[in-house]
Amino acid sequence: MITIELNDVEVEIEKGSTLADILKKTxxxxxxxxxxxxxxxxxxIKTLTTEYSLFTNKGEFKIEVDSEKSELINIWLTHFTxxxxxxxxxxxxxxxxxxxxTDIKTDRDTYEYQRYDVIFGAGGYDAKNTYLLFAKDRHNxxxxxxxxxxxxxxxxxxNNIAKLDQGDSIDRIEPVIKWETLTDKVxxxxxxxxxxxxxxIFSYISVDLREDSPQGAEHFLGAVRKGLFNASDSSSSYIVDDVLKGEICPFESLDSRSEGTVAIRTKGIGTGxxxxxxEDRTSSAVxxxxxxxxxxxxxxxxxxNTHKLEIRVNPQQVMFLxxxxxxxxxxxxxxxxxxEIDGDSSDxxxxxxQDPKTTMEILKNKKVSVLGIPPDLLLHIKFYYDKAPITIEYLRHALKLKERPVGPxxxxxxxxxxxLFKTIKRAEGYKELMPENTPSDKVIAGEMGVTNQASRQYGIIGIKNEDDERYGxxxxxxHSTNIIGRVIDAEKLKSVSQGDIIYITEVD
Incomplete structure (x- = not known):
């Protein structure tokens, strides 16, 4: 028998066993x-980090210093620790x-501070009266x-920061030491x-979501809803999943990006x-x-880069669509x-x-309202990813199919x-719709097309219920039509009228 540690749990297994054997056994x-x-x-081996533990009469808390603020860190190390x-x-x-x-530099300007900032101040703007301040709220x-x-x-x-008051004490300050093992890694x-x-052996990652970031948590749940974190890019300090790159996500929580932190970029290049x-990084406003x-x-x-990681998220997404x-x-x-069921409530x-739209809000309220429609108003499409990836990306963005299973x-x-259809979410500026997978001889009934930029009507979506050798x-x-996939139950469209809302879901 040999002893293996699988996802932090010791397992004894017969010598000569494989990865498949231990996964099956457990x-x-x-x-x-x-x-x-x-x-x-x-x-x-042990290494020092940029983190420090502060022990007070009200309890312990940790801070992370900004490695780029060398002068202030020198003040911290020589006078305060x-x-x-x-x-x-x-x-x-x-x-x-x-x-x-201390010999800290001073100035008299007013600055904006965020909750949990760690600050050096000077009473009377005199370095001889240097204070260590902890921000308890956003203020100027x-x-x-x-x-x-x-x-x-x-x-x-x-939570201990909010408890600190006049007369409280910091009894000791200790640098955080991390142990790193020099190993063979496969x-x-x-x-x-x-x-x-x-x-x-590590076969998956687990992530706990924060209750104070319901929109960002839902964005992340949408990105990994198939159970995988797709490492589109990586560096020594992060891995990143680009599945929802370009999708808007609001900023909700500013905090240090210590190792293991999960964050969504909310502004600039790489939004979403x-x-x-x-590894540990300082907080970022984006x-x-x-x-x-x-x-x-x-x-x-x-x-x-390109690796896929199995992921388990807590809480699991609440998705009824x-x-x-x-x-x-x-x-x-x-x-x-x-x-609570609105609309069609037949079995x-x-x-x-669904409303609320986010998992965190649904779990907090312990209730959800959903909208039901007759099955004939839900179409199933098989996309031609190998032939029209850019146009499909455009449509999935417009229908929100990138983060949820059904779109209107x-x-x-x-x-x-x-x-002919129009997306409810306007998306003409999302991507250029250059000609891609344009038909040559015939369009097959049930195929979905999107008008490309060879026409002034680009972005219009259409389906024909008969084969056509002249028009898309x-x-x-x-030449103005990009064919993106085939609706496998297009016969449902025979009874639709202008102004109706139908829904699309993707099939493999």
């Missing part, structure tokens, strides 16, 4: 093409410990520190790999990208923190939710909308053998 799921990380033991500090004064915005005489003030004096962030134990998708005694930090890796961080650190009424009722009961009606289309016009699904000439 009933551990495995998603095809997901990487498995394997670590063999080695020598441990070995001192017993007492809170000299406090306001609803900050608590100030000190003073201590002039504390005397040069350029605002911010040099760090509180990253854990934040990444594989080969389930026939032979196991060796002492191996540590989902990041997982491999990265909204939505969760943390609670298991499998080693797999994150091993992952590289695409279910029939019976399935929706069963899911609501399973999750302990009250469900086979299909759910196409408005019937714009019908005539003869042609049905949108009624345009072939």
């Amino acid at each position: 009933q551990t799921s495995y998603t095809k093409d997901a990487i498995i990380g394997i670590v063999k033991g080695g020598e441990e 070995d001192s017993n500090l007492q809170a000299h004064w406090a306001t609803p915005d900050v608590t100030a410990f000190g003073p201590i005489s 003030a002039s504390y005397g520190g040069y350029n605002g004096g911010i040099f760090g962030r509180v990253i854990s134990g934040k 990444i594989t998708t080969d389930l026939d790999l032979l196991l060796e005694d002492g191996m540590k 990208r989902a990041f997982i930090s491999k 990265h909204s923190i939505i969760g943390n890796v609670t298991k499998g961080l080693e797999l994150v650190k091993l992952a590289e 695409g279910l029939n009424i019976d399935e929706a009722k069963a899911k609501a009961q399973e999750r302990g939710l009250a469900i 086979q009606a299909m759910i196409v909308e 289309l408005s019937v714009f016009f019908t005539y003869e053998n042609t049905i 699904p949108t009624g345009e000439k072939f």
Whole structure:
């Protein structure tokens, strides 16, 4: 027998066993093409980090200093880390410990501070009266520190910051030491790999989402709804999933990006990208923190560009779209939710909308309202990804199919053998629709097309219910039409009229 550690649990298994054997024995799921990380033991070394633990009479909290603020960090190291500090004064915005005489630079300007900023200030704008301040709320003030004096962030134990008041004390400050093991590391998708005694195996990552970031959490759940985190890019400090790159996500939570932190970029180039930090980084005004890796961080650190990681998210997404009424009722009961059904409530009606839209809000309210439609209003499409990837990306964005299983289309016009649609979400500026997979001889009934930029009507979507050798699904000439897929139940469209809303879902 040999001993293996699988996802932090020791398992004894017969010598000569493979990865497949241990996954089967432990009933551990495995998603095809997901990487498995394997670590063999080695020598441990210790390294200092940019984090410090502060022990007060009200409890412990941790801060992370900004490695780029070298002058302020020098003040921190030489004057504060070995001192017993007492809170000299406090306001609803900050608590100030000190003073201590330093050579800090000062200025008299007013600056904006965020909750949990760690600040150096100077009483009377005099460096001899240097204070260590912890921001308890967002505010503007002039504390005397040069350029605002911010040099760090509180990253854990934040509830203790609110408790600090005049007369409280910081009894000791300790640097956080992390142990790193020098090891042989292997990444594989080969389930026939032979196991060796002492191996540590990581087959998935777990992420806990933050309740204070409901929109960002839902964005992330949409990105990984197929159970995989797709590492579109990687570096020594992060991996990033680009599945929802370009999709808007609001900023909700500013916090330190310590290792294992999950964040969504909310502005600039790369909006919508989902990041997982491999190492500690300072907070960013364009990265909204939505969760943390609670298991499998080693797999994150091993992952590289193009790798797929099996992921388990807590809480699991609450998604009713695409279910029939019976399935929706069963899911609501399973999750302990009250469900209210609007629209068609027959057993086979299909759910196409839900309110609230986010998992966090639904779980908080413990109830959800859903919209049911007759099955005949839900179309199933098989996309031609190998032939028209850019146009499909455009349509999936417009229908929100990138983050959810069902999307709406408005019937714009019908005539003869042609049905035209417009997306409810306008998306003409999302991507250029250059000619792509244009038909040459004939358009097959049921194929969906999108008018490209060879026509002034670009962005119009269409389906024909008969084969056509002259015009594309949108009624345009072939060179103006991009064929993106085939609706497998297009016969449902025979009874639709202008102004109707139908829904689309994707099939493999």
